[in-house]
Every structure is written in structure tokens, then in C-alpha cells.
Amino acid sequence: MSTTRSSRPTVPPTVRLARGRHTGTGRADATLRHTLHWLKAGQDIDDFLELPAPETEPDLVFEARSRVGDGVTVRARLSLAPGTDAGRDWILVAEAEQPWDPSWPSPAAMFWPAQPPPDAEWNTDPVTGVRPGAANPLPEDDKAVRRLLRDCARDAWHIHVVVHEAMTPDERGKLPLTRWLPPGLRDRVVEHRAAPQQSRVANWALREFGVEVPRGGAVVLPGGPAPEGYEADAFAVRAVYLDGTEPVELVDAVVRYDALARALPEGAQAALTALREEWRLLTPAEELDRERALVARYAEALDAMTKSRDLYREAAERAHEALAVFRESAGAGSGEPAVLSEAATPSSPLQGLTRTLEWLKVGNRGRRSGPEDPAPAAPDQ
Template sequence: MPTSTSARPMTPPTVWLARGHYAGPAPEDVLRRHVQQLKDRGVIRDWLELPAAEDAPERVYEARWETGEAVTVRARLSLARGRAGQREWVLAAEAEAVWDPRWPSPVSMFWPDEPDATWDHEAETGAELRFRDVNPLPPDDKELRRVLRDAARSGWSVHFVVHEAMTPDARGRLPLARLLPPGLRHRVVEHRAAPHQLRAVNWALRDSGVQVPRGGAVVLPGAPAPEGYDGDAFAVRSVFLDGSEPAELIEALSRFAASARALPDGAEAVLTALREDWHLLTLEEELARERALVKMYAEALEAMTRSRDLYREAAERAHEALTAYRESAAALPEPPAREQAQEAPAGSPLQQLTRTLERLKVGGRARRPREEQAFGAGHGQNGPGDADGDAPTD
């Protein structure tokens, strides 16, 4: 079963996300021509291509329109070079209210919704899957498992598998995506399992915790899966491939798309760019942005001024404290000189005897040099001339 993704940021209910790749030539020209036609017809209010160099790895387009309920939608499409020279596109749209699947698809505001258009290739699984067409599962079991494993881990698109209980006629071979609400039509990938592939399909999906009923369909969990996803709750027991509207399947797909899901990998940066790097502003929005910038700069300047004043006040208080300390130190009187000889406190008799002996010893040492000096002066000393033994004369 899919693991919990509670730590990841959740997809806001006002946001619509899609990702694919363009397989035809000159996608920039196709996009510019289509968007300008919609503006001329009043379908969209305005659009903008952000300036970029000719060899830039990515081009960004913005568009703004209103739904039939007067809800403004802002959308941003980035077109980059993908693997094998393909042009990958990522689209993020955000409305001023909770997204209604009955609103026009944001994809149709950038790409022409024509049968021969080549923008509708799914970009996550690496297989040649298309949003607006039926995608038969590969006959090879190994390739079938790979496709379903990648589809069950898809985060940007909604994948579902339909089992053909019997080979359908021409009406049953038409894609079911054409019957979905516009807001789901370009986010859904339809896989078809032939009648004999049911066992192989359910074997490939066993790790995803879902099973395809015979003659029915199931919505794959994706990664991240919706909170509390249960495969049985998104399984449809019967899907009649006779051209009629599969109401139960549409309800399951709509419920899955509206469920709380964490943002897919890479979508957080895309959503941040839509919200914070938006350039297609109305005059009112430009004024509001300038006022917000002025307010932000004023608050920053006020904070800097407050910090400067606090620093200056602290420095002045420190200087005053140092001055007061020096003045108080200069006013203190000189400490009295210590007496060189201090009367020793009376100690024990043993200590007194010890001091007396020390004084006698010191006194004896002092008298001995004086006695020797006196003795020499009274009797004389032999000098170098006395070596011959001459006695002194009277």
C-alpha cells in the first residue's frame, strides 16, 4: 500500500496541475498562435511570454482568464527541453475559489484541443501514453508490469485501468476521457486491458493494493496517494463500453481528483513560481505591489533606525557609567601605609621560646665578626714583610 505523506505540503484545493510533453515541431509558435487567438476572441483576458534568449533552456508563458462564474484564474506554463529532444511542459493554475472540474481545462488555454495536436503525451512513465486517447496495455507481460508500476506511482496525472470483458465495438473503443468534465479531461490517462489480460494486470497491481474487477475499472493510487486511499472505494464493478456515459467511473475519478493529496515531486517549486514570480499584472495589482514594496522598505528602514538608536543609547550609557566609575575612583582616600613592624600576637610558650632562641642565634652571629675584628686590632697581623721573622722594634 502507498506510504503516508503527511509530512509533505498538500495540494491546495484552488490549484490545478498537469505535466506532459509536446511531440511535434515548433511548440512555441503553436502556443503563441493559439493563445493570441483566444485573446482576440475574448476567451482569456491577457497573456505574456517572459523574455528569454533564443537558446534559453526554458520558456515561460502566463495567462489570465475568468470562468463562467466570474472567478479569475491565473496560469503559468513552462516549456523546457526534455529527454530525447522532447519538449516537456509543466502547467500550474490557481483560481480565486475552490477548483470546479466543470470549468475549462487550463491546458486548452495554452494548447489547441484538436485531434491531431501533439501536446497530449504523458511525461512521467516514459511510455507513449496520451491523455485524450485509449492506451492499450502492452501484450508482453514484462512491459505490462513496468507500465502499470510506473502508472501507479504517478503524481501529476490520474491513471485508471479499464478491463474489457469482451472485445468492444467501434463505439466502445472510443476514449472515455472525452466524457469527463473539462477540468479532468487533460489530467487523466486511460489504460485498457484486453479480456485475456485481467490476471496479468491484477498480478502487476498487487503491490499497489488495488484490483481491477472483471469488466470494471479502478483508479490507481498514484504517488503520493490521497489520504486514506482505499482501492475498493475507487473500484467500479461494471463499465459498459457501448458509448454510454460511465457515471460511476466519472464519479470515482472526480472524487479522486478532489481528494486531499500531497504535492507531487517538483510541484512545490512550480507553485511557488506561479505565486511569487508572476508578471502579468493588472494596473490595480501593480499599484498594490508597489504599495506593498513601499511598506516593506519603510518597515525595514524603521527597524534599522530603531536598532541604530538603541545602539547609540547603549553606547552613551556605557560611557556615562565609565565616567562615573573613574570619578568615584579618584575621590577615594589613599589607603594607609602598612606598618613595617607589627606587634606579633602572643603565642604559646613554645612559640615564645622558639623566637627567643632565634634572637640569640642572630645576636651571636652579629657579635662574632666584631670580636674577631677587635682581636686583630689588638695583636696585629703578619703581612708579607713578616715572612723573614723580623720582630718589630721598640
């Protein structure tokens, strides 16, 4: 494959990442606030918090806490970017107390309203402009197909699947295959449908990534960079029947791909660090633990300051003692008290001790190496 591996940190098994764009006519922030209040009232989430806007500018930041499975706590943080003509982009990072189970609800359900894919105006893929969880036909223009699939093959935020329709499907076959996926994957998988005549152009676009869509089958694209352990043949499905039956092999391929260790996408590291280090939505027990940790840190700092003060005092006493010795020694040699010039006065006790020792050392060396006293003259004869 031409896709390169990466040495970037991988997504921890306890973490789920999501990214999307709100393209609806309503205000995205108002939708979030309304949904969070509604979810808390219905006890679908334990609590939520909107951080003060001046502290998070230019983004708006929301936190939510929930429990999944057998009482596993999940903390999630969503950042909503300022609006543009295309909509408002958002990034979500969630972390559970244990490795993530795909059968758990999507963390996006902790913030956004539950809507079927065609109506989920909050969940547009910023890379492709289409919506995860829906069956999205490829563009009719060949150049547009090539651009789209190349972007999809490099996207690290979503899981992209290309399905080739061996023949035009009926109404049952037009339903998205992602509906068969575990709940935690449905809004992260983007399904692209290649019409019967588009097999050749689709494979031409994916050739540089070493990926091929089997005729009448499907393939999970590698993402950028391809995760360790990804091999195109292992994630290609030879036949997908669009007759309303469950595509067991395709579901298995997507689940296996999701289990691979993938590198953190661009921008995800900062979001994960913010979730772990800047979390504000604390339970009373967490508040108590944090206050205890603060008290412990303050105690350590006070102890360090006390030890530093004692060492400084001890150094000052030694410096004064050495200075007194030096004055006595100098006074005894010259018959006059030793006087230190202002420039020679030490700026600190420790520095004074060092200079005093140097003076004593130089003085002793000078007396040893000085000329001898002349011998007395012989008496006159």
C-alpha cells in the first residue's frame, strides 16, 4: 500500500473521537443547550456544564457525564467552533473508565438530538459534505468521484465504506447498511454507494492507496495514515446483497477496523488533553479528591519552603562565623582591624562564605610564597 504508517500517538482504547459540522438553519449552540437540558431531565445523562465563553473563546465548550453498560462512567467534551458559511464545526472527545464497547451508545448522543441520518443536520462530515449513517451516492462526474474518494481514503476521523451496487437496488436496497452496525459506530461510518457503471472510476481513484472495491461488494478505506494491521484484502467484502438482509461480513469488517490502533487525528491530541486536564464537571466526591490533592500539594510546597529557609539560615550563620575568623586573622597579622570595602561585602550569606574562604586561601598562599626577611648585618669589627 502507498499509505504510510505514523509514529503519532494512537487513540487510547478508552477514548472515542468524533467530528462533524452543523449545517442546519437553527443555531447549533441553542440546539446543544436544549438537548442537554432535555437529556438531563430524562436522566439520559447525569449532568452537563457549559464553560464560560470568555474562557474558551473563540469556541464554545460543553461537558457532559453519563453512565453506560454496567454503570461505566463516561466523560465527554464538545467544542463548537464559530460559524462560517458552511456551518459550525464541532469536535467531541469522550473517555470511559474502561475500554470502549461498540455496543454502548455513541457519545454524540450525550449532546445532539437523536434523529435519523437524513434529518441529522448536526452530523455532516466536513471532509465529504455528506452525512454519516446514510447511503450517499457517489457524484456523477468522474473527476468529482476521484476527488471525493481520495479525501475519504485519507480521512482519519470517520470510517469510510464504499459499496458497489451490482445492479440498481430496490427500495429495500437503498436503505443504509450502517443501520446494522453497533450503536457506537453508526454515526461515525460514512457509506458511499457506487452505481453499477462507477466501479471502474472508483477503483481508479483508490488505486494509489492499494485498495479495490470488488464488483458487487464493498471495502473499508484505510484512513490517513492507515492503522497498523490494515490490509486491503482483509477489509474487502466480495459480495454485499442489497435485498434488506444483514450484511454480516461487512459489519464484521467495520467492527474489526474500528478495533485497530489508529493514530490520533490532527487536532485530537489537544482535545484529549483538554478533556483530561481541564475537566470542570466534577461530582462531590471528585471535588473532595481535588481539594485534598491541592492541600497535599500546598503542604509539600510549604515543607520545601521551610527546608529552604533552614538551609539559608544555616549558610548565613556559617558565613558570619567565617567572616569573624577572617577579621581576627587579618587583624592579628597587621595589628589593625580588618576592614572590608563596600564592593567586597557579600550580597548573601552563602556568597559571603564562599568569598571568605577564597580570601583566606589567597592570604595563606601569599604568606608562604613571599620573600624571606633579610639576614641581620654582621657587627662591625
